[in-house]
Amino acid sequence: MPQLATLLAQAGRQTDPLTGAISTPIYQTATFAHPAVGESTGFDYTRSANPTRKALEDAMTAIEGGVASFAFASGLAALSTLICLFNQGDHLVVAEGSYGGTYRLLDQVFARFGISATYVPVTDTAAFAAAIRPNTRALLVESLSNPCLAVPDLPALAQLARDNDKLFIVDNTFLTPYWLRPLDLGDGLGADIVVHSASKFLAGHNDTIAGIVSVRDPALAERVGYLQNAVGAVLAPQDAWLTLRGLKTLALRLDAQQRSTLAIARWLQTQPQVKHVYYPGLEDDPGHARLQTFASGFGSVLSFELADNAAVARLVEGVKLIAFAESLGGVESLITIPAVQTHANLSAEERLRLGVTDTLVRLSLGIENADDLITDIATAFSLHK
Numbered sequence: 004m005p006q007l008a009t010l011l012a013q014a015g016r017q018t019d020p021l022t023g024a025i026s027t028p029i030y031q032t033a034t035f036a037h038p039a040v041g042e043s044t045g046f047d048y049t050r051s052a053n054p055t056r057k058a059l060e061d062a063m064t065a066i067e068g069g070v071a072s073f074a075f076a077s078g079l080a081a082l083s084t085l086i087c088l089f090n091q092g093d094h095l096v097v098a099e100g101s102y103g104g105t106y107r108l109l110d111q112v113f114a115r116f117g118i119s120a121t122y123v124p125v126t127d128t129a130a131f132a133a134a135i136r137p138n139t140r141a142l143l144v145e146s147l148s149n150p151c152l153a154v155p156d157l158p159a160l161a162q163l164a165r166d167n168d169k170l171f172i173v174d175n176t177f178l179t180p181y182w183l184r185p186l187d188l189g190d191g192l193g194a195d196i197v198v199h200s201a202s203k204f205l206a207g208h209n210d211t212i213a214g215i216v217s218v219r220d221p222a223l224a225e226r227v228g229y230l231q232n233a234v235g236a237v238l239a240p241q242d243a244w245l246t247l248r249g250l251k252t253l254a255l256r257l258d259a260q261q262r263s264t265l266a267i268a269r270w271l272q273t274q275p276q277v278k279h280v281y282y283p284g285l286e287d288d289p290g291h292a293r294l295q296t297f298a299s300g301f302g303s304v305l306s307f308e309l310a311d312n313a314a315v316a317r318l319v320e321g322v323k324l325i326a327f328a329e330s331l332g333g334v335e336s337l338i339t340i341p342a343v344q345t346h347a348n349l350s351a352e353e354r355l356r357l358g359v360t361d362t363l364v365r366l367s368l369g370i371e372n373a374d375d376l377i378t379d380i381a382t383a384f385s386l387h388k
């Protein structure tokens with residue numbers, strides 16, 4: 004099996020024997036002609052399968068180490084389809100500090116269909132255990148919490164899920180398979196399902212919305228594949244191609260992004276305006292040691308506390324290189340205020356409990372020069388001392 008960097012660079016190669024095209028063709032077609040009655044080229048209708056989407060799905064299967072992958076129109080389309088695995092009356096245990104849209108999907112949409120969720124502190128494996136009920140079907144956790152980057156004990160949660168015969172679903176958007184492959188957490192343990200918002204690191208250029216699911220078990224893969232076609236929230240061919248294109252440079256981008264993130268996190272720690280920096284790559288971060296037991300990197304998102312609301316507004320309005328925009332993982336650096344953007348749909352009490360104060364700022368670092376990014380932030384800080 005080739006190394007991950009090789010799989011990534013060659014994602015989608017050798018998918019066009021007709022011409023030998025190096026880049027996967029974009030099969031912009033809704034339907035496919037049949038050679039004869041009872042015969043198929045393997046493709047009938049693009050909702051069911053499309054060659055460009057399949058090239059992406061096959062690449063992700065090799066990269067994640069699963070048996071099958073499925074590409075969706077967005078991360079939330081992927082999650083919605085996964086929740087359709089469950090029935091009325093089923094229950095999920097979900098990590099606190101999950102993506103805001105995941106809370107909204109569960110509490111405002113699927114709750115109406117009788118699927119309930121209990122949220123527990125992401126670092127507290129015992130709380131997950133205590134929240135399991137007879138009707139619990141799955142544990143759902145993100146590789147790092149959002150926006151404070153707390154580190155779950157994924158191997159312990161995988162063990163807990165196995166011991167209790169529950170599905171273990173990991174949203175690996177924040178670490179990507181370059182740093183973490185949740186389907187294989189060692190000792191035969193792993194997630195049953197990994198899900199990504201490919202809109203973030205995988206596509207990587209702040210230009211595409213996409214979702215990916217990879218599955219470890221063939222019977223489960225069959226059920227997810229059935230739902231992908233039945234629900235129909237599939238990724239379009241052009242966006243599948245953009246996501247494949249993004250994968251090719253994932254290793255290079257993430258190495259550069261992580262290097263900058265660590266440099267900027269250390270610099271922020273020395274700034275009098277900054278009260279606290281959350282980043283598991285920092286040696287004094289509470290998740291630093293734990294994350295290294297199952298992942299090979301720390302990501303390129305950090306967050307930090309400023310003194311007051313005015314300082315937050317001055318920073319996000321003062322930066323010029325860094326865009327004041329939500330999202331993360333792309334080549335361009337972005338800054339957000341989680342309390343009013345990504346986490347606005349949580350209640351004020353819930354936000355406070357999760358550490359999402361009004362003075363918390365989240366930074367996603369891109370591939371710009373790190374010194375330029377530091378100068379940008381320093382200028383915004385000093386403009387209004």
Ligand SMILES: *Cc1c(COP(=O)(O)O)cnc(C)c1O
Pocket residue numbers: 077078079080102104105145174176177199200201202203212213214
């Ligand atoms: C962005 C995000 C999602 C939702 O993905 P979309 O592609 O925006 O639908 C889900 N989970 C996490 C962790 C995310 O960051």
